[in-house]
Structures are given as structure tokens and as C-alpha cells.
Amino acid sequence: MLSKQQLIEYSEDARKNYVNHISIDCVVFGFHEGQMKVLLLKTHDEEKWYLPGGFVLKEEPIDNAAVRILQERTGLDKIFLQQFRVFGDPDRSKVHNDMYADMLPKEQNWFSGRFISIGYYALVDFFGVIPHPDQFSELCAWRDLDDMPEMQLDHENIYKSALDALRLQLNYQPIGYNLMPREFTMPELQKLYEAILGKKLDRRNFQRRILAFGILNRSEEPRKGGAHKAPYLYSFDIENYQHALTEGFKGGW
Amino acid sequence: MLSKQQLIEYSEDARKNYVNHISIDCVVFGFHEGQMKVLLLKTHDEEKWYLPGGFVLKEEPIDNAAVRILQERTGLDKIFLQQFRVFGDPDRSKVHNDMYADMLPKEQNWFSGRFISIGYYALVDFFGVIPHPDQFSELCAWRDLDDMPEMQLDHENIYKSALDALRLQLNYQPIGYNLMPREFTMPELQKLYEAILGKKLDRRNFQRRILAFGILNRSEEPRKGGAHKAPYLYSFDIENYQHALTEGFKGGW
DNA sequence: TTACAATTGTGTACTTAATACACTATGATA
DNA sequence: TATCATAGTGTATTAAGTACACAATTGTAA
Incomplete structure (x- = not known):
């Protein structure tokens, strides 16, 4: 908590439109x-290039904002x-301030202040996605993990941080239900793990x-018509999968 | 990103003092x-009771704010x-709004808006801490993990979430350098792990x-003067410890 | 039609880590 | 000097991780 003096100063800052802007940045992973x-x-x-993202709107729960942005x-x-993770160091804000200053007339621009961004990662079904560019973009497209382009602001940092978090998740939770089709072969699932881990x-x-x-x-039935020995098809046991998601795998202690 | 229309609306919100307040809440763990x-x-x-916390000040990096608050x-x-983790659902804000409304005269109160809080946990040396109450508190004190009091707002939720995160950390990083005295015995270190894990x-x-x-x-020398067999004393190999912190233990894949 | 390449399914030996438990050693105290 | 509580070390068993080898299937090229 602040002392009364700090409280007054803080309040004054707010009045002078040094305000905080809370945005979401999403790292959307797909597999194809x-x-x-x-x-x-x-x-x-x-x-x-930049990550899909946007501001958290008035009265909007943070998680909802992420869902909305991804929906769009x-x-x-x-x-x-x-x-x-949260990304919120002041240096981010300068670039944002400049960016939005160009977009709005002065009398409508209340965008001085701090920009903090809450990082989310998402796992989605590649074929379910219909990429929609936003107002400012000409392109919304998938990029390969091992052929990532240069990115704006600190978005490279955010994306790398997301990948680290995803790799960590692999160690104590199941992955795949959100990234694979309903049925898949063992080698296909293995490729997913290899792609995430990079080995x-x-x-x-x-x-x-x-x-x-x-x-x-x-x-029961293996997949037919392939060029080689017919592999078995697997699907996730959704009940056990959910259980593993909440309980986690064994872990260390 | 927002569309131009949304951008204008968002900007208007800011002008009407629906602003975002970014605070830190710290769960400070000690061992004694x-x-x-x-x-x-x-x-x-x-x-x-409530957790030590406070607002992030103008131009202040988030991590610095956490350090400052803990220093105080x-x-x-x-x-x-x-x-x-970040805690930022709108329901939190009502309580905060009311709380601060009581503290400041109306013309100085710009505290309508959203309150989001960034959760940190800290591991500290119990004997190094001199608890300082803040402006609004009569008490700043240690409470036992297995005898926690009722807490304000969503602070119980935050603290439980911190404990989960700490337990997770135990599985892939070393813990103890920040919580134990320089020298300690093996049974003492074990008690720390048992206290964190609750088993x-x-x-x-x-x-x-x-x-x-x-x-x-x-x-070389065991600790003497105890009532029983003299236990060996250990200390952390800070170089290897740091290495393990950044690299993590084996992990799963 | 047959040999071949590519791919999949299954198995086994070896090493390392996790678990469960037993014995010996030390030092204060009665 | 016997006893109790605590500390140090060891060992057998089980489970998990690692490194391989071999057989089966299917399209393609000889």
C-alpha cells in the first residue's frame, strides 16, 4: 500500500493522464x-511482424479479453x-506512445502513460483457424517456428518466453488435444513433441x-492407403486427459 | 490491436478517468x-489480514516496484x-474503489477504474527481516503456513496460488539458498522441503x-554442542546453485 | 513377381533413479 | 554405563529412462 502522500501523488498522475494501458499479447501455436x-x-x-493482441476493455475480465482477441x-x-508472464517495463511505452500518437488527432489522444502487456499462449487446431488480419495489418498468417521473421517491439522476447513456458508445461501436463486432429498416429504425435522441443x-x-x-x-482399425505399413490410429481419452491436465504428471517430490 | 473505432472509445474511457491501476501483491515466504x-x-x-503490496509508480519497472515494496x-x-500470475478481474475493483474512496477527499480521488495486481512470491532469510507495518496497518508479522488467518479481498487466493507456484518450482529448480542460513544441517534442509510440500x-x-x-x-567440522550426535554442516555451492537455477534440473523430456 | 526402401509395431538388455527399509555411530542424560 | 534421540551410511527391490534390433506391412522399381 501507499502512504497518504504517495497516494495523492499517484492520484495526481492519473489526473494528468499518465495512465496505464493494459493489453494482451497472444502467442498462438498451431501444428501442421x-x-x-x-x-x-x-x-x-x-x-x-507482430503478435495478435489488443487492449483489455473497460470492465472486461483479462481472460475474456484474451479469448475475444483470439476469436477475432x-x-x-x-x-x-x-x-x-507480464511484460511491463517503461521502455515499451515510448514506442507505443509514438505509435498511437500518429493514429489519432491530438485532442483525442489520451495515450500517454505506461503500456503493460499480459502474455498468453494458445494451442489451437491448425485447420480450424481462419486468419483474420486486423485494421492495421495486411497479413495474418502462420509462420514456421524455425523460420520466424523479425518482429516488432519486444514481441520476439514475448514469443520466446511463451515457447519456454510451453516446453515447461510438457513436463507436467499433457499436450496435444488442442493441436492434433481427433485421430492421429503415434509418429504424428511424436512429431508434435519433437517440434515443440526442437529435438x-x-x-x-x-x-x-x-x-x-x-x-x-x-x-481397432489402422489407417489405410498410406505408402507404407498401416499405422494404428489413436485419439485422446478426454476424461483421463482432463484429469492429467488438472492433476499433472507425477512431478519430482 | 484495436480498430480505429475501438481506439477512440478506449481513449474516451481513459479521459473519463476510467483508468487502470497496476499494483503488486507479494507473498513473502520465510522459514523458522x-x-x-x-x-x-x-x-x-x-x-x-492482507499481503504486502502497493502500486507501481510512474515510470517504474514492474520488478523494481516489487523490490521497492519488499524493501519497505x-x-x-x-x-x-x-x-x-496476474489477478485482474473486474470484481476486485469494486472493493478497491470503495476502499480508496474513503481515504481521499472527492476532488483528489481519481480512483475509479480497474485494479489489476501482479503476484510475486519472495523467498527471504527469516532473521534478516525487520517487519515494518505500512501507513494503514498496526501489524506486520509472520504467520505460520499451517495457521493462516482470514484474509482481505482475494488475498487468500493469491497466496494459495503462490504456494502452488513455489511447489512447482521445487521440481525443476533448487530452493533454499534464500531461506536457509549460510550453514545448515541436512535434517534442517529437509524440514524446509517438508514445510513447503506439506508432507x-x-x-x-x-x-x-x-x-x-x-x-x-x-x-569438515560437524556442529557441536547439540543434544545428540553431531550433524555435518552444509552450505550451498553458489556457482552450481546459480547454474541449476538458470538451467533447471533434468526435467521430463 | 519379386526385391527393395520406407515406415510401423514390438521386444529386450542395460543403466539410472525412486522407494522401502535396517543397521551403526555419537553425545547428552539418567 | 545403559538408554534415548538423533545422525550417518548401506542395501535390496521396483520403476523409469536409454539404447538398441528385429519382424511386419505396403508401394515402387527392377
């Missing part, structure tokens, strides 16, 4: 053709979302480990 | 006599701090595991 993808936007003028960019409304895994050991989690159902 | 402790404050009027309450300036651990297996991390040095 063995590649991990991130949904990015690009403005008309700039070469650099992807068309999806049931999305796995995870808040992972190869042993085929046989991967299978044993993932099966031991008890979150997969194997269907 | 085998008990995990949390530093809490209590107002004169209210029976309920504990007297410490080198503190292990970890941001773990008993096997003496012998604990020792093997913690030693395998390679972050401890055993001193």
Missing part, C-alpha cells in the same frame, strides 16, 4: 505437416489459453512413455 | 523453527523474487537426492 507454427500479423508499412483473429472460440526423440521410447500416461485410446 | 512462514499485515479496524516492508534489498519425506532418500543435485558443500 510436422511443423510448429505461430500466428503472426504484418502491417502495410512495416517489414516487421482466428474465428475460434474454444481455445486452450495459458497466461504465462528428435526415440520412436520406441516415446511410444512407451506416452502410453504410460494413460491418456490415449487406440482404435 | 521448522515452520514455513508468510509475512502479513493487519489494519487497525479490520480483523482480516522487510528492510531487505537482495531478495529472490518470482512473478507468478514428510524419507530421511535417507532425501539426502541422496539432494546431494545428487551437486549444489551442496559439506564442511
Whole structure:
């Protein structure tokens, strides 16, 4: 809490329109053709790309804001979302201030102040997404994880931070229900893990480990028509999956 | 990003003093006599306790704000701090609005708007702390983890969330350098882990595991004068400890 | 039609980590 | 000097992680 003196000063700051702007930045992960993808936007003028994001509106719960923003960019409304960090150092604000100063006439511009951004990452079904550019962008598109472009502001930092958080999640929670189609083969699921971790895994050991989690159902019929031996199809056991999500895997202690 | 229309509306909100207030709430953990402790404050009027916290000041980096607030309450300036979550749903704001409305004359009160709070947890040396009540509190004191009082607002939620985050950290990072005295015995360190986890651990297996991390040095001389067999004294190997902090323990994949 | 390449399914030996438990050693106290 | 509480060390068993090898299936090229 503030002392009374600080309280008055703080209140004065607010009156002088040094206000705080709370925004959301989302790192949207998708998976397609063995590649991990991130949904990015690009403005008309700039070469650099940026993350989907936006302000938290008046009276809007933070999580709802993230859902709304993702709904606008992807068309999806049931999305796995995870808040992972706040980015709010003052240097971010200068760039934002300048950016918005250009967009609005002076008498309508109350955008001096601090910009803090709450980082979320999302896991989505690649085929379910219909990328919608926003007002300021000419492009909204998937980019490969291992071919990421230059990004605006501190968005590269935010995206890397999201990837770290996702990799951490892999160690104590199941992943995949939100990224894979309903049915998939074991090698396909393995490719997802490899894409997230950025390294190869042993085929046989991967299978044993993932099966031991008890979150997969194997269907009777293997997939046919492929160029090689027909692989079995798996789907997630949603009940066990949910249970593993909330309880987490064994862990250390 | 917002559309131009939304941008104007948002800007208008700011002008009408619907502004965002960014505060910090800290869950300060200490360890003393085998008990995990949390530093809490209590107002004169209210029976309920609350977490040390405060607003982020103009131009102040968020992490600095947390450091400043903890400095004021504990007297410490080198503190292990970890941001773990943002709390910002609109219902929080009503209570805050009312609270501050009572404190300031109307013409100085610009406190309508949203209150979001960034949760940090801190690990500190119990003996290094000199608890300083703030302007509004009569008491700033340690409370036992297993005897926590009723708390104001959503502070119970925040504190529980911090404990979850701390327990998670235990699985992939070393803990203890910030909570233990320079030298300590193995049973003492074990009590810390048990206090955090809220369960008993096997003496012998604990020792093997913690030693395998390679972050401890055993001193030549055991501690003397105790009522029983003299235990060895350990201290953290700060170099390996730091390395383990940044790299993390093995993990799952 | 047959050999081959690519891919999938399954199995096994080896190493490391986790768990459960037992014995010995020390130092104050009765 | 016997006893109690606590500390240090060890060992057998089980589970998990790692590193491999081999057989089965299917389209394609010889």
C-alpha cells in the first residue's frame, strides 16, 4: 500500500493522464505437416511482424479479453489459453506512445502513460483457424517456428518466453488435444513433441512413455492407403486427459 | 490491436478517468523453527489480514516496484523474487474503489477504474527481516503456513496460488539458498522441503537426492554442542546453485 | 513377381533413479 | 554405563529412462 502522500501523488498522475494501458499479447501455436507454427500479423508499412493482441476493455475480465482477441483473429472460440508472464517495463511505452500518437488527432489522444502487456499462449487446431488480419495489418498468417521473421517491439522476447513456458508445461501436463486432429498416429504425435522441443526423440521410447500416461485410446482399425505399413490410429481419452491436465504428471517430490 | 473505432472509445474511457491501476501483491515466504512462514499485515479496524503490496509508480519497472515494496516492508534489498500470475478481474475493483474512496477527499480521488495486481512470491532469510507495518496497518508479522488467518479481498487466493507456484518450482529448480542460513544441517534442509510440500519425506532418500543435485558443500567440522550426535554442516555451492537455477534440473523430456 | 526402401509395431538388455527399509555411530542424560 | 534421540551410511527391490534390433506391412522399381 501507499502512504497518504504517495497516494495523492499517484492520484495526481492519473489526473494528468499518465495512465496505464493494459493489453494482451497472444502467442498462438498451431501444428501442421510436422511443423510448429505461430500466428503472426504484418502491417502495410512495416517489414516487421507482430503478435495478435489488443487492449483489455473497460470492465472486461483479462481472460475474456484474451479469448475475444483470439476469436477475432482466428474465428475460434474454444481455445486452450495459458497466461504465462507480464511484460511491463517503461521502455515499451515510448514506442507505443509514438505509435498511437500518429493514429489519432491530438485532442483525442489520451495515450500517454505506461503500456503493460499480459502474455498468453494458445494451442489451437491448425485447420480450424481462419486468419483474420486486423485494421492495421495486411497479413495474418502462420509462420514456421524455425523460420520466424523479425518482429516488432519486444514481441520476439514475448514469443520466446511463451515457447519456454510451453516446453515447461510438457513436463507436467499433457499436450496435444488442442493441436492434433481427433485421430492421429503415434509418429504424428511424436512429431508434435519433437517440434515443440526442437529435438528428435526415440520412436520406441516415446511410444512407451506416452502410453504410460494413460491418456490415449487406440482404435481397432489402422489407417489405410498410406505408402507404407498401416499405422494404428489413436485419439485422446478426454476424461483421463482432463484429469492429467488438472492433476499433472507425477512431478519430482 | 484495436480498430480505429475501438481506439477512440478506449481513449474516451481513459479521459473519463476510467483508468487502470497496476499494483503488486507479494507473498513473502520465510522459514523458522521448522515452520514455513508468510509475512502479513493487519489494519487497525479490520480483523482480516492482507499481503504486502502497493502500486507501481510512474515510470517504474514492474520488478523494481516489487523490490521497492519488499524493501519497505522487510528492510531487505537482495531478495529472490518470482512473478507468478496476474489477478485482474473486474470484481476486485469494486472493493478497491470503495476502499480508496474513503481515504481521499472527492476532488483528489481519481480512483475509479480497474485494479489489476501482479503476484510475486519472495523467498527471504527469516532473521534478516525487520517487519515494518505500512501507513494503514498496526501489524506486520509472520504467520505460520499451517495457521493462516482470514484474509482481505482475494488475498487468500493469491497466496494459495503462490504456494502452488513455489511447489512447482521445487521440481525443476533448487530452493533454499534464500531461506536457509549460510550453514545448515541436512535434517534442517529437509524440514524446509517438508514445510513447503506439506508432507514428510524419507530421511535417507532425501539426502541422496539432494546431494545428487551437486549444489551442496559439506564442511569438515560437524556442529557441536547439540543434544545428540553431531550433524555435518552444509552450505550451498553458489556457482552450481546459480547454474541449476538458470538451467533447471533434468526435467521430463 | 519379386526385391527393395520406407515406415510401423514390438521386444529386450542395460543403466539410472525412486522407494522401502535396517543397521551403526555419537553425545547428552539418567 | 545403559538408554534415548538423533545422525550417518548401506542395501535390496521396483520403476523409469536409454539404447538398441528385429519382424511386419505396403508401394515402387527392377
